[in-house]
Amino acid sequence: MPLPNKRAARRHRRDVKMGAGASTDYASVAQALDDGHSQVNIERHLTNSCTKEIEAINKAFGTDEDRPATAVACGRAAQRALDGLGFEVNNMVFANSTSRDEFTREHHWWAYLEGRATDVVSETPAPTFDIGGLGGMLAAGKTGLELVASHALEKVGAIFLFFGPHVGCDEEGRMGFVTHAGQDAPAPCGAAAAQAVEWAKKNKGATPKDADDQQMDKVRAVALKNLEAIKDADAPPAAAPAPAEGEEEAAEPVVVEAPAKNGAVVMAEALYQATYEDVLRLVPKHLAQNRPVVLCGGINVITGPGKPDFFACKNFQVYSPREPDQPNDAFSSYRASLRALLFDPSAP
Structure with a gap:
């Protein structure tokens, strides 16, 4: 019996385009996977021009156990974790509470996490x-979540809720800024969060x-609550102390590094926490009454045109x-799936 034609099967996939500057060989990640490339090789290819961005993102959001990865890798890992937990991805309803204020972002990087x-x-x-809505905060309330749940009943499946704000990272590794397609210089990203802080x-x-601006009011409320922490993070680093009387000055000047988390990062984390609290308050009663719900929350990091976004x-x-x-x-299941994709050469 002949093997299935992978290229024919690809026509039935929902493809994710690689991006204007990310690939010269493939139009989509799915195409590269069909031709036998592993996610670790795809990841290496996508990130080969993102050294400064990756360093800044890891400093801002990395932990001893986890490092942010491309949104594509994270999305595939999430779907593999779902499969390992006994869910059928094709029978799931995907609900996304992410930042829709960044209209020029390359949304295709998020297609695996968004179920597209x-x-x-x-x-x-x-x-x-x-x-x-703005800042990735829930725009759907009780009724909206219950309507999503009703569609899950029709599918006889579960619900995957992906949520979180976004923050930019420009080519110099500066968090809170990004150069969009058609722009000559970096601009604030996320813009709504930056405007809320100024307000x-x-x-x-x-x-x-x-x-007339209810979504923005929610973002402003988060900025007000966390304003002092945001201002502290944006304060210039303290100068190195002068030598005491009688001490010689150091031969080499003391370098005082800027903090890993600036105000944009602090605001993004605050928006995530506020949304997570909304989710914990609303999901049990209005989304998870009749069908299982899988929550996947975090912070989306947007980079320049053609470069991969990160999660x-x-x-x-x-x-x-x-x-x-x-x-x-179920974080351990997600973590194991991501590590298998990124570090196991035999992973498809």
Whole structure:
């Protein structure tokens, strides 16, 4: 019996384009995978011009156990973790609460996390719902989440909720800025978060209340709550102490490094935490009553045109309808899947 034609199967995939400057050989990650390239080789190819960005992203969001990876690798790892946990990706509903204010970003990097691309050949794409607003905060409330849950009942499947804010990283490794396609210089990213911080500096102690800008009011409230931490992170590093009387000056000047987390990073983490609190409050009762819900939360890092975006995963949990108030931590499954993709040469 002949093997299935991979190139024919590819026509049924939901492809993820590689980006204007990321590949000269393949139009999509799925195409490279079909031709037998491992994710570790794809990762190496995609990141070969991102040295400064990766260093800055790791300093900002890396931990002893985890480092951010490309959004494509993280999305494939999440889907593999779902498979290992017994979920069928083709029978899932994908709900995304991510930053939709960055209209010029290359959204295709996030297609695996958003359910718009899978490693599984399927004639029928899984339903996807965009339920996020400015800053990646939930735009859907109780009713919106219940409507998403009703579609999961129709699919007889589970729900994958991907959430988190975004922050830019320019080619010099500066967090909070990125050069978009068509721009000559880096601009603030995320823009809504940056504007909210400036508003908070001018309106300390005020209550955001604009009926025509309700999403922005939520972002402003987060900026107000975390303003001092943001200002501290953006403060210039303290100068090296002068030598005491009678001491000789050091032969080499003391280099005082800037902190790994600037105000843009602190604000992104604050937006993530605020959204996570909303998720914990709303999901058990309004999304996980009748179908399992898998939460995947973190911070999206946007880079320049043609370069891959990155994801710093902070949360991977499973809610069961039997015990919606007691989520199970599945981060170890996600971590194992990501490591297998990135470090196992035999991984497809």
